[in-house]
Amino acid sequence: MLNAIIHSFPIKLLLVHVKHNQFLLFYWAILFATVDGRFGKALGLPFLFLDPIYLGKVGFWGFLIIGVALAGFSMAFNITSYILDGFRFPFLGTLPKPFSHYCLNNGLIPLAFLAFYIHRVITFQLNVELYENTRIIFGLLGLLSGYVLMLSFLFLYFTRTNRDIQKVLSSKAVRIAKNPAKNYNAFEKLRRLKKKKVKVLYYFSLNLKIHSTRRYERYYDRIAILGIFKQNQRNAIVVEMLLLVVLIGLGVFQTSPLFQIPAASSAILLMTMIVMATGALSYWLRSWVVTTVIGLFILANILTSEFNLGYEYPAYGLDYSGPKTEYSLEVVEDLASPEAIDKSKAHWIQMLENWKAKTGEVKPRMTLIAVSGGGQRSALWTVNVLKHADSVSKGNLMKETFLITGASGGLIGAAFFRDLYWEKRDLQSEEHLDEIGQELLNPLIFSLLINDIFYKAKHFESGGQVYKRERGYEFESNLSNNLEGQLDRPISAYQKAEFNGEIPALLVSPLITNDGRKLNISPQPVAFLNLGPNGESITQGVDFRALMKGKQPDSLRFLTALRMSATFPYVTPTITLPTDPPIQIADAGISDNYGVVDALVFVNVFKEWILENTSEVVLLTIRDSDKNEALGPVESKNFLERALSPIRSAYQSWDKVQTIKNDQFFELTKAGMGNHLRRLEFEYTNADDASDRASLSWRLTEIEKQNILNAIHQKKNQKVLYRYSKAVSIQ
Template sequence: MVDLLQNILRSFSVQLLLLHLRSNFLLLVVWALLLLMMSGLVGPQLGLQYLFLDPEYLNRTDFWSFLIVGIAYGFFAMTWNLSTYLLIGGYFNFLASLSRPFFKFCINNALLPLGVLFFYFGLLVRFFRLDTDSWILLESLSGLALGVVISLFLYALYFNLTNRDISYYRPRHRERPPNMGPGEGTASAQGHRPYRAQALAPVLTRLYDNPYRVRTYLNEGLKTRLVRSVAHYESSVLQGIFRQNHLNAILLQVITALLLAGLGLLIDRPLFQIPAGASFLVMLSLVIAFIGAVSYWFSEWRVTLLLLSLVAINVLTSAPWFQLGNQAYGLDYNLTAAYSEDRLQGLYGSPKLAEDIAATTAILENWKAKQNEERPPLVIVCASGGGLTAALWATHIAQTIEGCSDGAFLHHTALMTGASGGQIGLAYLREAYLSDPNFRENDVFRLDRISRDLLNPVAFSIVSNDVFLPLARVTVGGKSYRRDRAYGFERELAINTDHTLDKAIWTYREPERTARIPLLFVTPSIVDDGRRMVISPQGVTYMTASEAATRGNLALMPDMVDFRWLLAGQDADSLRFITALRMNATYPYVLPLVRLPTTPVIRLMDAGYRDNYGITSAVRFVSVFRDWILENTSGVHIVQISAFREREPEPEAADNRGVVSSLFRPVGVAGNILSVQILDQEVLLGQLAATLGPENFHLYRFNYQPAADDPLRTSVSFHLTEQERRQVLRASQDPAVQVEMDRLVRMLQ
């Protein structure tokens, strides 16, 4: 038994794994990250696990989508093999004496890739077991396995044709090395000399010949073979074999990088928009290749140089001539607008403020003129952020209420606000209400379109376009802008919505002015000072501060900025509406922050950073027009459509935090920004109810919240699985939702 354990411990496969654990920590971190993403331990609310469990290609999850993921996984595993072969292959000199040394290295280095692959298989079995269609499981496993095989076959073919091994030096090919030993061939052969070297001492032989005392290795037939000494070979020959193999590995990585850059030029073609999970695998492969290359060339300096590389990249990309910040499509960046506290406060008491209030009052009058009642109910719809889940939920609930009320819901709606996915859903529904002659018949069509994947082009653009083609340009509306993953997101959203949202914001001015459609405020957050930007085709300077501040009663700072007023000289009216929606949904890292043409530069990100539920904007609007509302309507009815709002904190049996984790506990509330927003907005709603009176204020809440014990907890992502779609749509049958819906419909009738 002891000998068996010793043989296992001294096998090449086990020694490679132990050497990785000891020497290749940075590379193992990449594997750990992949495992955490697959299992849902990292980013479960973002749905990172579904990128691997439910990859989507050409709007379908099937054999082909898993085939592409399998090819990407094979590419990832082979990049791992290439990098580790560069780093540690030279420690095992016996490899150079074998035929196809890199192939044998890969076989013995397969414990980690195979372990992760089988773990992936297990996750798929568990995931699809929840689905009634077992054929999908068969498709996924077969596609994934075949993809891995195809990838490995192509790599094996390349190295079999290019790599040199010890057989290259045998006499039938060329002269043997000078110390192959006497008695082989003729003494007169050119370069031959008798073997005169003395045998090395046993200790030195072990240190040079087999420093890790490997006893056995696996060959191509997965059979165990004994490791033999190579001390009799000329060291330059062994080094030459490794050097030539290394050169081929580096060449292949360079070719792969060029291929990815080429694919970046074809990113607009759906055929080349590979599943997001495959894109992540390719990206992680690039990380492994980069770490491996730096470690290979600079050895002990690798950590220092990796850190210095990050600093150098940051310095380079911050140079004025290397502008990598994303731009808002439609704006003119040749001139900049002044952004200062004095300019913002200059609106207080200005004629512009009075003009905007009068113009919006006229819009409300037009809205009232279209109603059948003398004092109609004024409906405001607020939709929360939450990726495609929120978009699907907002669209589903709004058009269900519209159908149940026989068209009265949108007819009574005066304003729509929100964030991220929910706002995208409302915007798509509003556009269909304006332009689709078959609006009432296309409910199912819109649900399908609004829930289609948006993540594939974003993920693939990061890997191909953003990394290899950072200076690529694109023309939008006659103006040139830098192309990045934001353009891919907008293009995919435009395709999913039949290009109905791909228009300048000024095109909505007249429909809103005549009350054909509700007002819609898009409110992304300003990263640099925490204010909110209000984007509307109307003048909305009255939204920039509280009523007391705009009247001059209190010296309060403005907390919002009117986009069209600020950037009037930068062609603000030409901003693409789909760009405004994208800025409103700019989740950090997934989409790039938007740089505006201002001095100093300000950047925009997701509206959820300040108001994920649209309540703050709604309360501000009602406060400004309170007198008109009380005089002309029967009251305000706020319809709050939200996703993931009612999250319960996970209880702790005891405070088991250690010293290190306790250091971060005081700042935990900073990471719970949505709960803080909810509590603050509860106060705002209470104050508004007190101001208007209970008879003039009504609140209806439609929240989507998956069950805590649901194994398919819906994620906040721009990708939805088919199971998640069904789960969201079925949630409208929840008794609590039905009660609220009945109450709202009765009010509208």
């Protein structure tokens, strides 16, 4: 029996994959690791599979689409391995419906994954999301329905188009092919096939019974068997091409929410295309595939470098036509000249006077809000903290706030809250938390798959300029839709309101990757941010509006400015400005993830006015992490973990390095301000289990949202809220 099992078709296929098709097993390993939570948990990747959202809900239709995508990936796995390895099993060509037999016996890995996936979905939704049993059952019915429907469609195609041995033998083409003089190549292939064939004794038939491979051992024409494989392989490649056309065709309808499929299914489709492309190249190029791929990579590298090929993602609203703006050290120093700094200082002094007059107090309290990055997690946390702070201040938070700084998701949340205040919306309404918590990942990943990888056919207009639609636009458009049109303005729309003190000023400070300086984006002149503590000019940043003069900087879309500050690698694209040389913009969190530095630079520059005209300055910092995280035990590491440890440790410590430097800067500033400056810090943390923190993503599960919202009730945050309420009651 052991011999029969070892030489059974399913086991032999599995061994062939291990020996010849490691790249196919690699994609399955990624799926297993992701669903199990061992890969991408910090980024929320497992939740995209375990709790898929479609049309704003988790349920039957979202799982059905994932089932369709998963069946397509399973079939791509079968097709690719059949194309590459079907010839190793000559007995297969003597069976009716050889491809169907191959898929059935090749189902160990796909079926194992499907069972494992169902188990993880049930466990997650039952124990973590706490869904009702009926809701879980409907989701699983959707998954299985999509899986079965897709497989049925594909098998129907192969059943109707693939020929078995009887049809091939009866065809005129095969009778002509029996002439050895004309078929030297065919006989040569048969000779190689005989050397590479794999010994198989038993297989599963389509009626799910076990049969011996000798059952169909007759003296069939071996060239006819070869013809079976060639014809089946051509059919499989046709299916691959059709799937590719369908995927590209979806791009035509990507604006419709119906076609914005769950992010997990988009990821599966991407892997499906990679598997199909790899299989096709391997089939056509055989042993030359690795050499050819390396050669194509080198050629593409040379062409993109020499001819400057490739798409550069623009900042919407800017004018990219005509001569580019010079970007050099001389230009940067000129933008930070004493004259430019003095002019911007005078402008902001007038803003401060206007703000003071709006408060109606002789010496008002000045609040500065600094928020941290962290994707949607930070955006929701920021809005929730500001909501509670505004409540204890009896609705005076935004009135007392003069400046908002920060990075990434936190700045998006703060900007949203500021817009709500500006439009006199109910700041305590729970619906605003629902709006900022709506997912953004489905259209983003779908656009990456359909639009950015293949082609960018559609266009849109912004600031009088025309741009191609890509995933950056999809991110901004869906964020605007989620927030009911909030933030969808040019930056110039905020200029008057900020200047008159009607709303707090907000500074966006992403990083210029070329030289590490900040790109300071504001509707106001901000050259004063280059003023050092001793009054000297230091070129630590660049005034965006001054640099882009002549490229209509005031038309920059505010959503684009916020996205520039929240450039998550590979998810949201890196923006390139129309300068010479081109400068690229990265996430503000690389330079200062907490916005503290910019807020303290402002305090130092305007210290004299602040001391004379305000009762105190409150620096309200909103972090999406625990500031003083407890040190855990040193865990044992395997060889790979030890090899990656230096890089991983440097990356993980960067957040702590910024925190320490910010604290040092704060203490130096406080030394010159005395008790006039104090700091209140809110921290998103989970006192029960730090590992259960919400993921760093643009899509949150319901349990993650509740985790974030409940963090305000943690003891340390309640103490900060109480201290703030006491401070505002004294005024």
